[in-house]
Amino acid sequence: MAYVLLRHREIPDLHKIDVYKKNGGLAAFKNAVTKMTPAEVIDVVKNSGLRGRGGAGFSTGMKWSFIDAKSWPHYIVANADESEPGTFKDREIMESNPLQFLEGLAIGAYAVGAHTAYIYLRGEFWQVADILDAKIAEMEKAGYLGDNLFGTDFSLRIYTHLGAGAYICGEETALLESLEGKRGQPRVRPPFPPSVGLYNKPTIINNVETFTNVPMILANGADWYKSMGTADSAGVKIFSLSGRVRRPGNYELPFGTTFRELIYGEKYGAGVQDSRTVKAIMPAGASSSMIVVNGDDKVLDTPMDYASVRTLRAELGSASVIVLDDTVNINWVINKTIRFFKHESCGKCTPCREGTFWMNKIVQRVSGEDRTQKDLDLLMSVAKQMQGRCLCALGDFSTMAVTTGMERFPEDFQVKQ
Amino acid sequence: MSKQVTITINGKQVQVPEGSGLVEAAKLAGVDIPVFCHHPKLEPAGMCRMCLVEIGRPMIDPKTKEPIIENGAPKIQYLPKLETACTNRVSEGMVVLTQSEKAKSGQYATLEFLLTSHPLDCPICDKGGECSLQDLTMRHGPGKTRFILEEKQHFEKPLPIGDLIYLDRERCIQCSRCIRFQDQIAGESVLGFEDRGRGMQIVSISDPEFDSIFSGNTTDICPVGALTTADFRFGARPWELQSQASICTQCPVGCNLTLNTRREAQAGGEIVVKRVMPRQNEEVNEIWICDKGRFGHHYTESKKRLTKPLIRKDDKLARASWDAAAKLAGENFAAAKKNFVILASGRLANEDLFNLKSLADHAGGTALLYSDMGGGELTQLVGVGAGTNLANIGKGDAILVVASDLYEEAPIWWLRVKQAADRGATLIVANPRETKLDRFATSKIRYEYGEESKAIAELSKKGKVADEFAKAKNAIILFGSEGIGLTGTSALASACATLLQETGHTGRANNGLIGVWQRSNDQGAFEIGFQPEADLDKALKGKAVYIVGADPVGDDPILAKALSGAKFVAAQELLETATTEIADVVFPAQAFTEREGTYTSGERRVQRFYPAVAPKGDSKPDFAITALIAKQMGIILEGSSASVVFDILSHSVDAFAELSYARLAETKPQWPIVGRGDMYYGGTTYENKQGMGIQLIPTAQTEGTVRIPKVRKEAALHPKEKEALAVPVNKLYDLGVMIASAELLEEHIGKATVRMHSSTAQKFGVETGQIVTLNFEGLDGEALAQVDDTVPAGVALVPRSMGLAIHEPLVGSLQLKTQSGKGK
Amino acid sequence: MSLEKTYPKEVKQILAKYPPEGKRSAVMPLLFLAQREEGYITKAAIEDIAQLLDITTTEIDAVITFYTLYHQEKAGKYRVQVCNDLPCALRGADKFLEDLCENLAIKVGETTPDGAITLEAVACLAACNNAPMFQTQGPDGIKYYENMTVAKTMDVIQTLKHAGKEAE
Numbered sequence A: 001m002a003y004v005l006l007r008h009r010e011i012p013d014l015h016k017i018d019v020y021k022k023n024g025g026l027a028a029f030k031n032a033v034t035k036m037t038p039a040e041v042i043d044v045v046k047n048s049g050l051r052g053r054g055g056a057g058f059s060t061g062m063k064w065s066f067i068d069a070k071s072w073p074h075y076i077v078a079n080a081d082e083s084e085p086g087t088f089k090d091r092e093i094m095e096s097n098p099l100q101f102l103e104g105l106a107i108g109a110y111a112v113g114a115h116t117a118y119i120y121l122r123g124e125f126w127q128v129a130d131i132l133d134a135k136i137a138e139m140e141k142a143g144y145l146g147d148n149l150f151g152t153d154f155s156l157r158i159y160t161h162l163g164a165g166a167y168i169c170g171e172e173t174a175l176l177e178s179l180e181g182k183r184g185q186p187r188v189r190p191p192f193p194p195s196v197g198l199y200n201k202p203t204i205i206n207n208v209e210t211f212t213n214v215p216m217i218l219a220n221g222a223d224w225y226k227s228m229g230t231a232d233s234a235g236v237k238i239f240s241l242s243g244r245v246r247r248p249g250n251y252e253l254p255f256g257t258t259f260r261e262l263i264y265g266e267k268y269g270a271g272v273q274d275s276r277t278v279k280a281i282m283p284a285g286a287s288s289s290m291i292v293v294n295g296d297d298k299v300l301d302t303p304m305d306y307a308s309v310r311t312l313r314a315e316l317g318s319a320s321v322i323v324l325d326d327t328v329n330i331n332w333v334i335n336k337t338i339r340f341f342k343h344e345s346c347g348k349c350t351p352c353r354e355g356t357f358w359m360n361k362i363v364q365r366v367s368g369e370d371r372t373q374k375d376l377d378l379l380m381s382v383a384k385q386m387q388g389r390c391l392c393a394l395g396d397f398s399t400m401a402v403t404t405g406m407e408r409f410p411e412d413f414q415v416k417q
Numbered sequence B: 001m002s003k004q005v006t007i008t009i010n011g012k013q014v015q016v017p018e019g020s021g022l023v024e025a026a027k028l029a030g031v032d033i034p035v036f037c038h039h040p041k042l043e044p045a046g047m048c049r050m051c052l053v054e055i056g057r058p059m060i061d062p063k064t065k066e067p068i069i070e071n072g073a074p075k076i077q078y079l080p081k082l083e084t085a086c087t088n089r090v091s092e093g094m095v096v097l098t099q100s101e102k103a104k105s106g107q108y109a110t111l112e113f114l115l116t117s118h119p120l121d122c123p124i125c126d127k128g129g130e131c132s133l134q135d136l137t138m139r140h141g142p143g144k145t146r147f148i149l150e151e152k153q154h155f156e157k158p159l160p161i162g163d164l165i166y167l168d169r170e171r172c173i174q175c176s177r178c179i180r181f182q183d184q185i186a187g188e189s190v191l192g193f194e195d196r197g198r199g200m201q202i203v204s205i206s207d208p209e210f211d212s213i214f215s216g217n218t219t220d221i222c223p224v225g226a227l228t229t230a231d232f233r234f235g236a237r238p239w240e241l242q243s244q245a246s247i248c249t250q251c252p253v254g255c256n257l258t259l260n261t262r263r264e265a266q267a268g269g270e271i272v273v274k275r276v277m278p279r280q281n282e283e284v285n286e287i288w289i290c291d292k293g294r295f296g297h298h299y300t301e302s303k304k305r306l307t308k309p310l311i312r313k314d315d316k317l318a319r320a321s322w323d324a325a326a327k328l329a330g331e332n333f334a335a336a337k338k339n340f341v342i343l344a345s346g347r348l349a350n351e352d353l354f355n356l357k358s359l360a361d362h363a364g365g366t367a368l369l370y371s372d373m374g375g376g377e378l379t380q381l382v383g384v385g386a387g388t389n390l391a392n393i394g395k396g397d398a399i400l401v402v403a404s405d406l407y408e409e410a411p412i413w414w415l416r417v418k419q420a421a422d423r424g425a426t427l428i429v430a431n432p433r434e435t436k437l438d439r440f441a442t443s444k445i446r447y448e449y450g451e452e453s454k455a456i457a458e459l460s461k462k463g464k465v466a467d468e469f470a471k472a473k474n475a476i477i478l479f480g481s482e483g484i485g486l487t488g489t490s491a492l493a494s495a496c497a498t499l500l501q502e503t504g505h506t507g508r509a510n511n512g513l514i515g516v517w518q519r520s521n522d523q524g525a526f527e528i529g530f531q532p533e534a535d536l537d538k539a540l541k542g543k544a545v546y547i548v549g550a551d552p553v554g555d556d557p558i559l560a561k562a563l564s565g566a567k568f569v570a571a572q573e574l575l576e577t578a579t580t581e582i583a584d585v586v587f588p589a590q591a592f593t594e595r596e597g598t599y600t601s602g603e604r605r606v607q608r609f610y611p612a613v614a615p616k617g618d619s620k621p622d623f624a625i626t627a628l629i630a631k632q633m634g635i636i637l638e639g640s641s642a643s644v645v646f647d648i649l650s651h652s653v654d655a656f657a658e659l660s661y662a663r664l665a666e667t668k669p670q671w672p673i674v675g676r677g678d679m680y681y682g683g684t685t686y687e688n689k690q691g692m693g694i695q696l697i698p699t700a701q702t703e704g705t706v707r708i709p710k711v712r713k714e715a716a717l718h719p720k721e722k723e724a725l726a727v728p729v730n731k732l733y734d735l736g737v738m739i740a741s742a743e744l745l746e747e748h749i750g751k752a753t754v755r756m757h758s759s760t761a762q763k764f765g766v767e768t769g770q771i772v773t774l775n776f777e778g779l780d781g782e783a784l785a786q787v788d789d790t791v792p793a794g795v796a797l798v799p800r801s802m803g804l805a806i807h808e809p810l811v812g813s814l815q816l817k818t819q820s821g822k823g824k
Numbered sequence C: 001m002s003l004e005k006t007y008p009k010e011v012k013q014i015l016a017k018y019p020p021e022g023k024r025s026a027v028m029p030l031l032f033l034a035q036r037e038e039g040y041i042t043k044a045a046i047e048d049i050a051q052l053l054d055i056t057t058t059e060i061d062a063v064i065t066f067y068t069l070y071h072q073e074k075a076g077k078y079r080v081q082v083c084n085d086l087p088c089a090l091r092g093a094d095k096f097l098e099d100l101c102e103n104l105a106i107k108v109g110e111t112t113p114d115g116a117i118t119l120e121a122v123a124c125l126a127a128c129n130n131a132p133m134f135q136t137q138g139p140d141g142i143k144y145y146e147n148m149t150v151a152k153t154m155d156v157i158q159t160l161k162h163a164g165k166e167a168e
Ligand SMILES: Cc1cc2nc3c(=O)[nH]c(=O)nc-3n(C[C@H](O)[C@H](O)[C@H](O)COP(=O)(O)O)c2cc1C
Pocket: A051, A052, A053, A054, A055, A056, A057, A058, A060, A079, A080, A081, A082, A083, A084, A167, A168, A169, A170, A171, A172, A173, A205, A206, A207, A208, A210, A392, A393, A394, A397
C-alpha cells in the first residue's frame, strides 16, 4: 500500500519543493483557494471521517465548522508540541515531509478563514524549526504564501514558535497561553478556542499529523480516505512503536491493524527483544491505561482503532505504543510515569499539583521490597481522588498507569508477609 | 433588572439573574458553595477545585430544540464529572447539587490535598480566626492526615515580598487571588508565580519589591495566612479585636474603613488601633483601600501629640487650663474685630468647619481655607449628580482627568477610573507629562504647564477627542492642581464646568465635575462657605489669627514671616508643629479615631465616622474647642455633641438640608456579600453596618442650567533662556502631618526631590542624586535632583508638602549645591 | 546590554511574527536570544525585555521559571541532556546515563571541572525509537544526538569541548 503520510519513505527528496510539486504537491491547496469555498473544504474533511491525531480523536471537519464567524481575525495553530513519552511521529513528518504538513495547514487556514498560522513546536525542536522556516520561505517565494494568493483575496503567513520545555503546552489552551508569552497553564473551558482562542480570537488547533492528512484527502476525495481504516476510525495512522521491540519506529498503518501485526510484523516491530513475551501494552504513551497481555492472543489480535481499544479498557490516544515485556516490573513503570507527570504538572489546579507530588513520594516507598499495604492503599486512593477533578486532562493522565497498573498487575505490588 | 432564570439548587427552586456565576447565584439563594481561588471581583480561574458540584442541564431535543420531557418534568443530563461552580454561569432549568455524596467527596478531596501541604501553625497564624482554610476544614475537612508530615515541603518562615507585606510560602495554597488582584484590578502585575507544579511560589521581582500602592488589599483576599501586613503581623488575634466604622482622612476619595482596636499593654493598657481595614461601600471604594490609608493612621498615636492646652509665658509654652486658654484666645479675637482671621484646613470635619465659619461670621472676621486649590463653588454648581457611582461608568461613557496625577493624589479613584476604562469607557488624560493613568487612556492630551484651561476650552471645538467626549452618554471630569495654584485651578474648574454644561453632562447621576482636592474634606469646607486666599501672607500679617489643623509656619517661610508679624496666633492641632511653636496659645485637638463627625468627599458624599479609641490627654474635638472660645466672645455655639452641630449645619447650609446622622448611618444591600461568616468568599473586608453616606445634590440637578462664573487667570509663565519653570505637583507619600509620623511609610516618603528632563539638568549642570539649591521667586530650598525624561524640558517638578514652599508656578533657576552649602 | 542593539535583525524578525496586541508573544523567542551568549538569562536581560515588551520583570520571571529550557544560573558551556524517561529507559537509557557519569567523573546535575559540560537527565524528547539519546543545549542552540553509545558520546563531548575552546 502506498503511503499517505510518510510518503518520503518512497519518494526521495520529497522535502524539496519541486519534487513535492512533481508528485502532486500544493495542487490541492491551490485548487481549494481558487475553486472551492471554505465551507466546501470543510465538508470534504468532515465527510472523510478524519479525526484529530493529537489524542482526543475529535472530528476535524466538525471542529473547523465551529469557528466563530462573528469575531475576527481568525487564527490557526499547528500543535507540534509532541511531548507525550513514546510519541515521535510529528517530528518525522516535519523533518522529512514538511511540505505536505505545511500544505495541510495552509488548507486548514483557508477553510477557517485564518490569515495567520502559527506552528507551536516543543522547545527542543530547534532543528525542526529551522527546516520549517526554510520551507516556509520557499513556499513564500514560490507564491504559495503571502498576500492575495493565486490572485484571490486570500492571504496567509505561517510562523514557527518554539516552546521552551513543558509537556503541558501540548494541551491546547496551555499552548495558547504559552504562545501569548505567558506561563503554559490551561485555561478554563468553555469558552473553547474556536470561539475564544489566541489573543481572544477564534482559533483552530490541530495536531501536525491531522493537518498532514488533509492535502491527500482533498486530492483523492473523502471516499478514498474513508475506504481505509474502520467505520469509526477512518484512514491511516502513524503508530509510534517503542519499548521492548526489535524495531521501534513510526509505522503508518490503516486503523484496525492488530497489535500483533504492529509488534510482530516483520516490516514493523519484528517481535519482542530477546524473544520474550509481551506483558503489557501502553497504547497512548505514558498517559495510557495498561493493557494486560501476558501472552493473551485475544488481546494481541485486537484491532487498533478507537472503539476496539476501548474494549480493552484503554484509549488509543496518540497511538504511541509502548511495549513492556515480561522482564519489566509495572511498579518500576509507574515510578517512571509519575516522576514524569510530577515534573510536568503545571501547578495550576490543586488535585494535580498536590496529587502528583504525593504520588511521587509514595511510589518511591512502594517500589522497595518493604512496601506496606497502607502505602499501596494510599497511592491508589490519591490517584482515585484526582480522577475527574482536575482542570485539564494531565491530572487524569498521571493516574492512569497507577490505577490500572496496580489493579491489573497485582503481582508486582505484593506485600511481604 | 436583568432577565431571571429558574434553577434548582439542592432541591430548592430559585430565581436568579440570567448569566450570573453559579457561586453568586447560590449565594443569592442562601447556599454557600465553598471556594478558595474564586473571588467575586476577579475573573473565574477554576483552579483550586474547591467548588466542585454536580450540575445537570435539561436535555434538548435536537429536532424541536425544546427540552425533552419525561414523566412530566424536563429530563436532566448530568456530566459524568463534577464541575466547578465558579466557572459556570446559570442557565434556565439548571439543577445543582452542592451537598450530594459525590459533590462532597470532591470538595473533601480538595481540602485534603490543600491541607497535606499546609503547615499546621494555626495557633500562631495571624489569619487564625478569619482563615478560609481553617473555617472550611472545620466544616468539611478531614480530622487526621494520611500523609507523612516530614515529606512536606518546608520553607523559611515569612519573608518580606515588599516592605509592607510578608509571604509565608508554606501557608500559600496557590489560589493566585493576589496575583490576579494585582493584574486585573490594580493593573500592576508585580506578583507572579515562579516555577511550576508543587514548586510553584508567589514572587515579586519588581524594584522595589511588590511595587504597588494597593498591596495591602492582597492580604484581605488571601484566603489563608500566606500574606500578612508588616503592620499587623503578630499584632493580635482577630477575635480579640473590636471594630468601629470610620472614614479615611488621607485624600478626597473618602474610603470607608473599619478600625480594629484592642486594649494594649504596651500602650499602658489603653485601647489602640491595631489595624485599618476596608469597609465595603460599592459606591466609594468597593472593598479596597490604598496602602496610605491602611498604614498611614499611626500619626494619631505619634509621640508628638498635644495633650494639654498651652499658653505662651515668658516666651515659652506652658500648660494652662482650658478656661484660661480659651479666655486668652477669645479676648484677643474679640478685640481684633475685623482683623480676626480663621485659617482652617480641609482635614477638619464638617462640624468643625461649620463652627469655625459661624464664629467668623458672628465675630465679623474672615474664614479662610488653607489650600492652594480653588474651584469649590463649581463642584457645588455642577459637581457630580447625586447617585453617581464610578462603577456604573463603562462603554459609551467618558472620563476626563486633567491636571492630576490621580495615582498619587487619589489612589482609589485611579483604580476605579482604570476599571471604567477596562469596561470600555473613553478615558481622556490631559496632563503636561506622562502619568501612570496614561497606560489605560483612550486619548492623551499634552499641554504646556499653564495652558490647562486652554486645553479644556479646545475640547468644546470640533475634533475626534472633543466629539467622543461630547457624544458620551455620561461624562465626568476630574480636575486637580498639578502645576497650578489657586487662580489656575479656579480657572480650570470654570473651563471644565463650562465644557460639561455645553455638552449636556451636568445635573444627572454619573455626570459632572469632581475636584481632586489636596485634603480629605476640602469639599466640605467649600460647602460651608470657606474660600482659599491667594495672598495669604497679606491676609495674615498684623491680624489675630486662629489656625486650625494647618502648619503654615512649617510649610512656608513667607507665611512664617507673615505670622511672626501677626498680632496674635492661636493654634489648634493634633501634633506639635512649627506653627504651635510660635503660637501664643495652643489647643490640643482630638484625632478622627477618637471622636465622631462627618466628612464630605470629592464626590460630595457626606459620610460619618465614629469614635474608636479614647481621646489622648485632655484633647477635645475641634468643634468643641471652637465653641469654648466663642463662649468667651459672647457667642453661643454648640460644643457638646457633634450630631447637634450637624443638625444646625443641615438647617443652615442648603445642600445639607435633607441630611441627618440617622440618614447617614443607613445602609443598603450590597453586592458581593462580604464580611459575614463566609470569609472565604469575599475576604476580610468588613460589611458596612454603619452607613454608606449620602451624596449632596448639585445646583445643576435641582435647577437645570446654571450660570458658570468665568474665572480669568494670568497668562502662563514662560521662563527665559537661563531659567526654569518650577511647578508644584502632588505626591502620595509626603511630609504632611498625617503621614510623616507613620513609621512604616518612612522609606516611601523619602527626600524632597526636584524632577527634570535631562536637557534641563544639563543646562543647570546637575545629575541625578545631587543636591541642588532652588532659587525661584518666593521659593528657596534644597532638594535632590532627579533626571526624568517624562518631565517636559525647561520644567522643574517640585512636590508639595515636602518641605519646599511651592503653591503655584514660579520662574527662576537651580544650582548645584557646593561644599560650603551655598550655591555657586 | 540591550538585545535591540546586539541583535537588531533578530529582534525585528521576532517582533514581526506577532500582531501589535500580541507583542508579548515575543517574550519566549527573546529569552532564547538573551540566553544565547552566556547560557543563562541575566537580570539585566529581564529588564531589557520587560521594557521592550511593556510588561513587568515579575511577569518575565514567571515565564522563565515555568519552562525547563531557560536558565538563570551559569552552567557548563554545553548542557548534555540525556532522556531517561520510560521509553528510553526501556532501551537502556538509565544504564547509559550511569556509564556516562562514570566516564565524565561527574554526577547528574554536575559540571565537568573545565566548565565545558553539564550533565542532566530530562523528560522524553520525542526520539524514543532511537534510544539512548540526548540533546545538547549550548551557544548554537539545541541539537539531537540519537542511537548513542557511551563511546560515541565521549567523541561528541570531545568535539564540543574543542568547539567551546575555539569560540573563546
Ligand atoms: C496534557 C496534554 C498534552 C497534550 N499534548 C499534545 C501534543 O503534544 N500534541 C498534540 O497534538 N496534542 C496534544 N494534546 C491534545 C491537544 O490538547 C488537542 O486536543 C489537540 O492538539 C487537538 O488536535 P487534533 O484535533 O488534531 O487532535 C495534549 C493534551 C493534553 C491534555
